Amino acid sequence: MSDDPNTAGDACLGGHTSAGTSIPRRRFLAGLGASGLVVAEALFGRTAAAEASGDCSCCNLVYCPPNTTYDSCTSTCHYLWGCAGSGTITCNCCEKKNCSTGAYYASAYTCWVH
Amino acid sequence: VTLFFAFVLLALAGAVVVLFAMMGELTARLPRLHVGYRDPFLRPLEEAQVGARPNAWPPPLAPIAETEGPAFIMVLSTACATCEDVATQLSEGFGNGDVPDPALVISSGSRRTGEDFVKRHGLDRMPCYVDEEGEWLIRSFGVKTSPTALVLRNGALSSAFVFGDVATLNREVLEKQLEVEAP
Numbered sequence: 001m002s003d004d005p006n007t008a009g010d011a012c013l014g015g016h017t018s019a020g021t022s023i024p025r026r027r028f029l030a031g032l033g034a035s036g037l038v039v040a041e042a043l044f045g046r047t048a049a050a051e052a053s054g055d056c057s058c059c060n061l062v063y064c065p066p067n068t069t070y071d072s073c074t075s076t077c078h079y080l081w082g083c084a085g086s087g088t089i090t091c092n093c094c095e096k097k098n099c100s101t102g103a104y105y106a107s108a109y110t111c112w113v114h
Numbered sequence: 115v116t117l118f119f120a121f122v123l124l125a126l127a128g129a130v131v132v133l134f135a136m137m138g139e140l141t142a143r144l145p146r147l148h149v150g151y152r153d154p155f156l157r158p159l160e161e162a163q164v165g166a167r168p169n170a171w172p173p174p175l176a177p178i179a180e181t182e183g184p185a186f187i188m189v190l191s192t193a194c195a196t197c198e199d200v201a202t203q204l205s206e207g208f209g210n211g212d213v214p215d216p217a218l219v220i221s222s223g224s225r226r227t228g229e230d231f232v233k234r235h236g237l238d239r240m241p242c243y244v245d246e247e248g249e250w251l252i253r254s255f256g257v258k259t260s261p262t263a264l265v266l267r268n269g270a271l272s273s274a275f276v277f278g279d280v281a282t283l284n285r286e287v288l289e290k291q292l293e294v295e296a297p
Binding site for chain 1: 131132133134135136137138139153155157191192193194195196197198221222223224247248258259260261262276277278
């Protein structure tokens, strides 16, 4: 086995030893792939990410994305609780509920960083 | 016509190369985006009233009032996405046996929602209390945020932490609390 870490590494991945020519090719393909990803993200990423995360930070709301304002939610019958999320983020999660039945019908939240 | 098909074929071949290059780039980024990563944040909960002692204990939590050494309560909420992840971690097992199972308090807008949460995550094997609108937690300890770990001694709140990873909480807080008690 070669003592050269580059060729030794390649050998572990299937015996390719043409490090001299494969590195520029890899860089070109990596650049091409990264460019493709940037374009794909610009075209489709924003909607998909928003839908996947629900866009409600650390809140687990019945209506996500929120369908009311935070002030409106806290001005009537509601359940309000805080959640701690990644890093130093904290949010207040608000579920507006029917005073008599307790059924939730709207949600909102607000967040801040410590 | 031949030239047109040759051009289409070339474009398709180019598209295939770009697709494979994108797959390669995604694979290279996997370690940074690996599934299951959770932020092991752990910080003191400022709003908690350290030293507070509840006037009344719900029946499932009553033994904590009599516990001299450290006792642990985990506070989760149905309105908290981080709590869903913590509940999943708890359902997969708690600690390595060094730390006793904590009691759970589930803050929820309604009893039914809270009970559904407990059932969905199989948490009913632990002492568990569903606290409607978090009234008992707020009144007793001033706690209105989760996921939170409460450390109690002789029924009084000794410290409180928000956390995202049960293993980190065990290692950094709960095990150390028990070490202090050890002779």
